[in-house]
Amino acid sequence: MAGYQDPCEDFAMAGKRESTTPVGKKSVCAPGADSDGYLFTFPDLVSREFIAILAALIVLCVWSMGIDAPLRAMANPNWTENPAKAPWYFVGLQELLVYFDPWIAGVCVPGIIILGLMAIPYIDTNPRGVGEYNFSDRKFAVPVFMTGYTLWFVLIIIGQFLRGPNWHFYWPWEDWSIAKPAEQQLVNLPPWLGWSLLGCYVAAGFCRYAPVFL
Structure with missing residues (x-):
């Protein structure tokens, strides 16, 4: 029918736009990408991440069976x-x-x-x-x-x-067996100096990011 557009097609296209991952700025598309240079997050990306997780898990399991954990002696409450x-x-x-x-x-x-x-x-x-x-x-x-x-x-x-x-x-x-003398007590800086440095830090951040909020 002329002028008719399937709503399911609109829904699919909207989902495609929301659940895709950009390949990059280059005009060359990645394998499996559509004409816009996008790949589906699922299953293209999720499947690869799942395989990577399984591979890392296998490596850790094999590694843990061959190397003992660096455990020390049991804790002594008297020492x-x-x-x-x-x-x-x-x-x-x-x-x-x-x-x-x-x-x-x-x-x-x-x-x-x-x-x-x-x-x-x-x-x-x-x-x-x-x-x-x-x-x-x-x-x-x-x-x-x-x-x-x-x-x-x-x-x-x-x-x-x-x-x-x-x-x-x-x-x-x-x-470490050679004992060192106790260090002198630390001296706190004057409060006005600390507040001044804090104010300068906040002012610098505000000047840097103020255009974002204005």
Whole structure:
């Protein structure tokens, strides 16, 4: 019938637009892509991810059967380990306690990190470079993220490998059996200086991202 359009066809096309993944900016289409250069998320992408997960699971199972877990002796309630360290993925937080008060290192800093990660999609709305390993379109976001990422692993490395008894700093070639004198009490910076630095940090972020919200 002239002028008639099947509603099922419209529904299928709408679902196709919503559930596809762009191949890239190049005009050459990937194998299996349609004329617009798009692939279906299911089953094209999901099936490949599922196969990759199965392969990784098999490798881990075989590896775990051949290598024993690095378990230590049973804990003794009458003896406290020195230094007592958290698991490596929490050593960064433990290292922060050297530089900040407990409520800052244990509450404020992790809270700011979590809230910042949650806010990234709402703050960085730049559509360029999505789905690509692209630095030219992310000249600000990539260095900022990598700086924080690197600093976090620096804290982990220091806490895991360079902290000895009583949480003193030991170089890798120093002997932990040689006791070090107690360090002097840390001196807090003046409150006005801390508030000034915090204000400058917030102002810099506002100036950078204000055009996004205005």
